[in-house]
Amino acid sequence: MSPAGEEGLAGRLLSGDRRALARVISKIEREDPEAKEIIAEIYPHTGRAVTIGFTGPPGVGKSSIIARLIKLYRAEEKRVGVVSVDPSSPFSRGAILGDRIRLSEHFLDPGVFIRSMGSRGHLGGLAGGSRLAALAMEACGMDVIIYETVGVGQGEVEVASAADTVVLALQPGAGDAVQALKAGVMEIADIFCINKADHPQARNARIEVRQMLEIGQELAPQDWFPPIILTRGDTGEGVEELKEAIASHRAYLEESGRLEERRRAALRDFVVSWATARLEREMRERLRYEDDDLLEMVYTRRLDPISASERIYRSV
Amino acid sequence: MSPAGEEGLAGRLLSGDRRALARVISKIEREDPEAKEIIAEIYPHTGRAVTIGFTGPPGVGKSSIIARLIKLYRAEEKRVGVVSVDPSSPFSRGAILGDRIRLSEHFLDPGVFIRSMGSRGHLGGLAGGSRLAALAMEACGMDVIIYETVGVGQGEVEVASAADTVVLALQPGAGDAVQALKAGVMEIADIFCINKADHPQARNARIEVRQMLEIGQELAPQDWFPPIILTRGDTGEGVEELKEAIASHRAYLEESGRLEERRRAALRDFVVSWATARLEREMRERLRYEDDDLLEMVYTRRLDPISASERIYRSV
Structure with missing residues (x-):
């Protein structure tokens, strides 16, 4: 080549x-x-890195835990890439923000590469640009790739499809677990991390998550029961345990054949979303420059929107 | 016809x-x-209904406010359709849930039509099936259509593009405003509703939202400054004021010409997303049945995913 x-x-x-x-x-x-x-x-030089999706609401302290986790991987001489699509993350801003953890040390470490990306405006969204950025990081020698993301809903599903292991970070006492359950995010988590373990509600939060998972397990039994780890981003407590849980999940994926299955599905999604994004853009541009008449007919109620989209669909 | x-x-x-x-x-x-x-x-028989997007995190009490709002519209003999895509909403479950407001009275009222829809699995997502359901409701005589949705991110943007007026419901003391700002949801709200007005933090939440809006206004001045209404779903306090704010926003849209602009943009989005969803499905099906070889090449690293999607893209 x-x-x-x-x-x-x-x-x-x-x-x-x-x-x-x-x-x-x-x-x-x-x-x-x-x-x-x-x-x-x-x-051709990619496909060996461990990929981890880190998700959860803003303010949970994902960045602090990730910073601690990077430290542990670095102690094993593993190189770590971080793709952050959380606009509120200190990783995104390259700032320290009064955190007791010095993220800046990672910014200066040649074994760590941190890059934030806007979640909108580039082809394929998170599953597009960020995925390619992760491939580039891996090709450049990163052994572990961490995707950091925020919010509930579609974004998380995209992270899940891109990462081998998904960690959902929650905080105690904020009703996060219930909200995550309602939003359908719990089901994509391979590992739960309850941060701010010193919070009086931390142990209750763990019980709450476990109960929800047990109900889920009764309804649809799975081989993998997600562990629930209590962590503290400020002291590093529990982060070693989190790292071990990530390794256990990886071992489970490999032994069960699920890693291959998951990666095939992720590649399929990536290929389809990329092609779809290209087509969507083409259609939008055509609508902007050529098909104003078509839209005018829809706006004035002379043509219904489904028929209009079929016309565009057939003409692409 | x-x-x-x-x-x-x-x-x-x-x-x-x-x-x-x-x-x-x-x-x-x-x-x-x-x-x-x-x-x-x-x-051809649609386009006159007032459409309202109601969004905000689960547990804020959106359904209770909507129930109160329906009561006020009903008192004016307006017929109301509700499309709920919030899986945690009592509207979705058709249940009363111990609410002091009797949603069930609305379920029995022939001037109210409530329908919940799954946000996944049908063509075009929220902006697809729910939009068509709303058209059907309007054609059947509903004067006001309310979309109820949940979460932060993409879903809200879709609601915004479908509704004339977007109400963002938040609750005090939960850091909701900050989270909404970070998630980029604040910018799509035309009206803010802080529910649980009896909460000790309610007035602070209002100040917080106003300050954020004022900063936004300085950065990018807009004609419409979103009002911030304190409400109580349990007593109905503030809901009349909310209804007036919705009417004022509607008047503003009509007078400024923004209504037409907004509806044109929404139709464009709808037409494009629908055509895209069709194409995506077609591509997914082709990949399932025909192009296993292509994906196998991607999985085994003999072909990169972008080149694979270009092949599919060109062959559609």
Whole structure:
């Protein structure tokens, strides 16, 4: 395969050049056509990294736990990439924010690469640009990739489809568990992490989550029963245990054959969403420049919207 | 136009037959091909209803406020349709749940039609099936359509694009305002409703929201400054004021020409998402039955996912 891109950017990325990595991710974000060629060249060198989706409401302290987790992986000489799509995360802002944990030490560590990405505005959303950024990080030598995300709903499902292991972080006393259950996010978590373990409600929160999981287990039994870990981002308490739970889940995925299944499904989703996003963009552009008449007919009630979309659909 | 569907279902719907309405919505949910014909027939008779998107985290008490609001509209002899895509809502479950407000009275009122819809699994998501259900409700004579939804993120944006007026319900003391701001939901709200006005933090929450809005206003001035209403779902306090705010917003939209602008944009989004959803489904099905080889190449790293999606994209 011949080197793609300016000055063999892909080759430099594969040799572990951090500046090349930063430039490739910027090209991905800008949707530079060159990014596609670079992905094609680096893709055969990916697929071995451990990927972890870290999700939960804003303010739970995900970044502090991730920072602690990075420390533990670094102690084992593992290189860690973080793709943050949480706009409220200190990772996204590159700031310390008065946190007692010094995120900045990770920003300076050559074995850690942190990149925040906007969740909107690039092709394929989180499952698009961030996924490609993670591939680039892996090709550049990262052994562990952490996706940090926020909110409830669709976004989390996308993270789940991209990561091998999904950690759902909640905080005690905020009704988070009930909200997560209602929003359908609990079912995608492989591991629960209740942060702020020193909170008086922490143990109750654990019981609450366990009860919900037990009801779920009765309704639809699964091989894997998600562990519930109490952590403290400020002291690091419980984070070693969290890391072990992630390793156990990984071992379970490999032994049961679920890792392959999950990765195949994730790739299928990625390929379909990417193609869909391309088509959607094409349709939107066509509607903007060409099909104003069609929309005018819909607006004036002379044509219904389903028939209008069928016309566009058939003409693509 | 000739009557479409079994026994002229569209005609019965247009004459105000509730049973026909229920059947049409079921056909929409099942994606019965007949639904498309019915939509084409009823669509010219729609476009006059007032549409309101009601959004906010679970447990805020949206359903209680909506129930109170329905009461006020009913007192003016307006007919009200509710499309609930909040799985935790009592509207969705048709239950009373110990609420002091008797939702059940609305379930029995022929001037009110309540329907809950799953947010996943049907074409076009919330902006798809629920939008069509709302059209059917309007064609059946509903003057006001309320969309109830939950969560933060993409779902809310879809509601906003479907409704003329978006109400964001928050509760005091839960950090909801900050979370909404971080999640980018605040910017889509036309009206804020702080429920549980008797909570000691209610007035602080109002100040907090106002301050955030004022900062937003300085950064990007808008003609419409969202009012912040304190309500109590249990007593009905503030709901009259909320209804007036909805009417003021509607008047503003009409006078400023924004209503037309907003509705055009919503129709464009609807048409594009529907066509995209169709294409996505087609691609997924093709991948399931035909293109296993393509995915196998991606899984085994012989082909990168972007190139794979381009192949599908080009072949559709």
